Structures are given as structure tokens and as C-alpha cells.
Amino acid sequence: MSIAPDDPRLRAAAAALASARSIVVLTGAGASAESGVPTFRDAMTGLWAKYDAHQLATPEAFARDPELVTRWYDWRRMLVLGCRPNPGHLALAALQARAASEGRSFTLLTQNVDRLHQAAGSTGVVELHGTILQWRCTKTGEVFEPPPRPFDSFPPRSPAGGLLRPCVVWFGEALPPEALDAAERAIAACDLFIAVGTSGVVYPAAGFAAQAGARGAVTVEINRDPTPLSDVVDICLRGTSGQILPRLAAMLGLTIAAPQNDNPPRQAGSPT
């Protein structure tokens, strides 16, 4: 059930968005669900139903069975290349543009690997878990942006003959240091922190709301379902990001353009 338009929690969140000097938004897979990207924990459908996502998203799985792991990631890469930003992505981009025009800081941290925030127009997006649209050679470290069609053979190889792997962060791997630094600096300075569509169980991102709250920021969760973050934040907004974020934007006087259905597919080139 979604939150009522006149709910005081919605008004409190809109007031915080209108007045905060430094806003941090953390998004998770739920933010892309209404674009048709399966959430991490729902990604195992069809041919992949017999596998556990936690078992595939590890360096150990890649070492053991690079063909299986790269087939899964290439299937997901093709899926996200066919997806478009939803009204939640567009609302975040509009809120960021508004904040910037008023000289206020707005940092978007995402755990998502689909680059839909960038496609919606968000800038300076901090990719905590990398991106599935880029792959790197495990031999040379060279990064490639494969063309928008499936790899010809699995596991894919670079021109140097090394195995290619997606530029994502697997369990047990360190987050990109520059992304973690940027997140920590933004959290230390923020007076409003909003977690959108994340299950709040994967660290370090799962700890960000508590860190922001401990430093005195107002904390908000937007999620379809309760999560461990629900007990940590000041304001829980229960509903989908594609409904709630445009509503908050509208309360600040922003109009969100309807997503374009006739966009050409996103293009990828190679190498970067």
C-alpha cells in the first residue's frame, strides 16, 4: 500500500528536501525495479532460477566457472541496455538540478550497476559497486565498453587473450577507493540522507544511514517493504521509488517529464 498524498511523513520529507544544505541519496536495486531491471535478490529467473545470486557474485565463482559467471553477467548487461530510466530516476535528476541551482549540495550514491541514473541526467553519480556496462581484462587491467550485443563466446577474452570480467564489485572485494572516499566525505557533511530501494544488508553501504544519523542528519527511507534501515531512519516512506520520488519533487514545484518510450537503445562503444 502506498503512502497517502497528505501524509505528514511525506510533508516532513519534502520540507527536509527543500531546506537541506547538503543532501545525500543512496540508491539500491529497488530504484531500477520500475525500469524492468530485476532487483539483485530477484534476478534469478528463467534459465538462472536454479542459481543463487550470492554464489555467482564472487571472485571465487568467477575463478571456478568463468563461463557460467560471465554468461550471467552478459545476460544482465543485455537486459539493462534495453531499459530506460523510470520516474524515480528522473525525479532524482530534477531534485539534483534544483539543489545545484540553489547552491546546495546533492550527492547521489548508487549501488546499482545499470547506469540508469546517468541516463536520466544525474551528474557526478558515485558508483559504489561499479558498472556492468564496462568489462576489464584480468591480464592487463584494460577496460572495455563492449558493443550492445552479446559476447560471441564465453568466457569472453580481451585482445590480449586475458579473461574479461565485468567492472562490478563482488562480495569480498574492496569498493573503488575513490567512490568510498567520496561517499564518506558526503555523508560526513550531509544534513539529509535518503536511502531509496535498498535492502540495507550489504556493507559498507548498509551502514551509511546510521553514520549520517549519528552525525545529526535527518534520515529517510523510501522502500516498498520494511528493511533493517526502517528501524534506523527518522522517516519511513513506504511505497515505490517511481511513485514517491516524483511526488516529493512535485511538492517542491518540479514537474517530471514522462519517460520516453521511443528512445533508441543505449549505445556502447569499445574500448574506453
Ligand code: BJW
Ligand atoms: C523497491 C522497489 C521499488 C523493490 N521501489 N523499493 C560488515 C558486516 C557484515 C558483513 C560485511 C561487513 N562489511 C563487509 C561485509 C561483507 C560483505 C557484506 O556486506 N555481506 C553481507 C551480505 C552480510 N560486503 C562486501 O564484501 C563488500 N566489500 C567489502 O566490504 O570489502 C572490504 C574489503 C576491504 C579491503 C580489501 C578487501 C575487502 C562488497 C559488497 C559488494 C556487493 N556487490 C553486489 C554485486 C554487484 C554486482 C552485481 O550486480 O551482480 O552488489 S551484491 C548486491 O547487493 C549488489 C547490490 O548493489 C547490493 C545491494 O543490494 P540492493 O541494491 O539493496 O538490492 P536488493 O535486491 O537486495 O534489494 C532491493 C530492495 O528494493 C528491497 O528492499 C525491496 O523491498 C526494494 N524494492 N522494488 C522501492 N519499486
